[in-house]
Amino acid sequence: MVVWFGSKAGQSLGGLLALQLAADAPDLVRGAVLIDPTPANAPRVLRSLGPATRALAGLSTLPLVGRLAGAVVAAGSRREVRGWDLGPEQQAALARVVADPIPPLADIVRTLPDDAAGLWARVQRSGLPGLRLEVLTADRKPTHPVRLAHEELARAADGSCRSWPRVTHVMHLQVPDDIGAVVLDVVAGLR
Helix, strand or coil: CEEECCEEEEECHHHHHHHHHHHHCCCCCCEEEEECCCCCCCHHHHHHHHHHHHHHHHHHCCHHHHHHHHHHHHHHHHHHCCCCCCCHHHHHHHHHHHHCCHHHHHHHHHCHHHHHHHHHHHHHHHCCCCCEEEEECCCCCCCCHHHHHHHHHHHHCCCEEECCCCCCCCHHHHCHHHHHHHHHHHHHHCC
16 A cells, blocks of 8 residues: 555555545545555455355465465466566565465454454545545456446545456456556545
8 A cells, every 4th residue: 555645545455444544544544546546345256255265365374285275376366467468666566465375364364254344334434535535347248246336436535436448356367557657546636
């Protein structure tokens, strides 16, 4: 998550954290760019994260199987960006993400459904007054639950939701210049 001049940008769980910060400190946060954020308003999606992540975390602690679990995650990440001409910086960032240990993530997602439900209830009650919000979502079908959740989140704050063709959850690595332009636009609008 990046915070500057009263605005912030966050990707995935960082997007959810950025939303939490905007809800908790509206006097400090005037703009936000959420990059394919964990959808606080999609309880079914959030509940599905826990079992899969805990199973993968358990497997990752086993000597031989752990290396295999890491290889499966790495292969999935490479598949996600196949066909994109990633520069050296984006390739290095993807390698760092894939190298992150899985067990801490399992601990985080354990309470995620309840924490996110509480946050979403507050957003629905109070809105996010004065917040300039851009929600950037992966290129999903219009009826996909995560896309619908992202669009609903943007509407809750009178923000906008946008995507680019073929981008995935790691869009910040796939279209960094486009993402940067959105962030600069939000920051410029706050002056």
